[in-house]
Amino acid sequence: MSTLKIFAPFDQSLIKEIPLADSQQMQTAIDQAHELFLDPSQWLPKYKRVEILEKIAILMAERSEEIIRTSTQEGGKPWMDTEVEMTRAINGVKLAIENMGHLKGEEVAMGHTASSANRMAYTMREPIGVVASVSAFNHPINLIIHQTIPAIAVGSPVIIKPAPTTPLTCLLLVELFEAAGLPKGWCTAMPCNNDVAELLVTSPKVNFFSFIGSAKVGWYLRSKLAPGTRCALEHGGAAPVIIEPDADLSSMIPALVKGGFYHAGQVCVSVQRIYVHESITDQVIEEMESQVESLKSGDPLNKDTEVGPLILPKEVDRVHEWVEEAKANGATIICGGKKISDTFYAPTLLLNPSEDSKVSSQEIFGPVVCLYTYSNRDQAIAKANSLAYAFQASIFTKNIDIALDTVKKLNATAVMVNDHTAFRVDWMPFGGRDASGLGLGSIPHSMHDMTREKLMVIKSSIL
Structure with a gap:
């Protein structure tokens, strides 16, 4: 047997x-x-x-x-x-x-x-x-x-x-x-x-x-x-987020950190690709870096642990290979970017990885979030829609017209306005489209x- x-x-x-x-x-x-x-x-x-x-x-x-x-x-x-x-x-x-x-x-x-x-x-x-x-x-x-x-x-x-x-x-x-x-x-x-x-x-x-x-x-x-x-x-997906200059950072940053690093990113709608307007990029990076670095990794049975291990050691190796590839192709590692152990990967933020890097073009399924700067929202939406994956997405703005326009243009089954991409309740429509x-x-x-x-x-x- x-x-x-x-x-x-x-x-x-x-x-x-x-x-x-x-x-x-x-x-x-x-x-x-x-x-x-x-x-x-x-x-x-x-x-x-x-x-x-x-x-x-x-x-x-x-x-x-x-x-x-x-x-x-x-x-x-x-x-x-x-x-x-x-x-x-x-x-x-x-x-x-x-x-x-x-x-x-x-x-x-x-x-x-x-x-x-x-x-x-x-x-x-x-x-x-x-x-x-x-x-x-x-x-x-x-x-x-x-x-x-x-x-x-x-x-x-x-x-x-x-x-x-x-x-x-x-x-x-x-x-x-x-x-x-x-x-x-x-x-x-x-x-x-x-x-x-x-x-x-x-x-x-x-x-x-x-x-x-x-x-x-x-x-x-x-x-x-x-x-x-x-x-x-x-x-799976490679959930995109678009952040407009008027976004409420005080509520947005904790939501994005939770949505990106919940279960070490091993969630089909984890925050993966964040498109940040260039006028607020430095502020978003500073505040996200501070909160990501404060996340507590450790034994999942401890009730204060926030980020646990990846499911298999080979997944730690894969995530690290993807981050190293992104770095070699010009991405900046804001924080993390390293193995903590054979079973843990440090919560990682990457800035402007190339569009053809695996972290940009495939589902990471690990504790890695990518930030990209933009000046034109339609161009950011086009990049968000550029992959075969389409599941859940987000737009952060206080302008209802911009929110509605972005919801209309994003290719996703569900678009969250002023919330992270991993939001779900069990009576709402939930599922991917396209691939x-x-x-x-x-x-x-x-x-x-x-x-x-x-x-x-x-x-x-x-x-």
């Missing part, structure tokens, strides 16, 4: 070794989920799903410290931020319950032609079928909730493959789901290698595929889906995607 060793990103200590599912076990899980869906007599009625979800929310709250500790230890996100993630995850379950009553059909008018006389018609929404979810490491609690709870809420069986670096949180949550009364087979966690995961993705018994991870992997897996399998893909993804991943959007519409037409002579 193959096994997986899970190491703490902080010090690379071994946390646990767990078994990996093989192809036969994966096929059994797929078959079981498919059989549950094919037999409507086994479907969980809505009131029962509500009861289970309510119990899940209660158990998550009761066991929150255990879940936070597990997630922090295996994922490396600081305790203070994982606490926030835990609260969001519990609210996500409650949000699913609230939205169950909003999934409904409507009357389709009949009788206004002779051919449609003596008929009435209504649509209804049914569970889509088996959901396959492939998750990422950076939010081990909330991403699992987003990729399983909507399916459970609408009555679709779901199989979840956690990230290989953070499977323990997923296993703990699925154990908790079953403790809340969810019958086996309705949510199955399957830690496995990529070959076995591809079996899940390509199965014709899977009706919906949910993926969170890199664009390269996501688009590849989409190409392997069976005919008719729908999907939602959430990839950054397909579909939207909020709780309500996912619930809608995990159902499909059926039309019923009734013919009667008395109508």
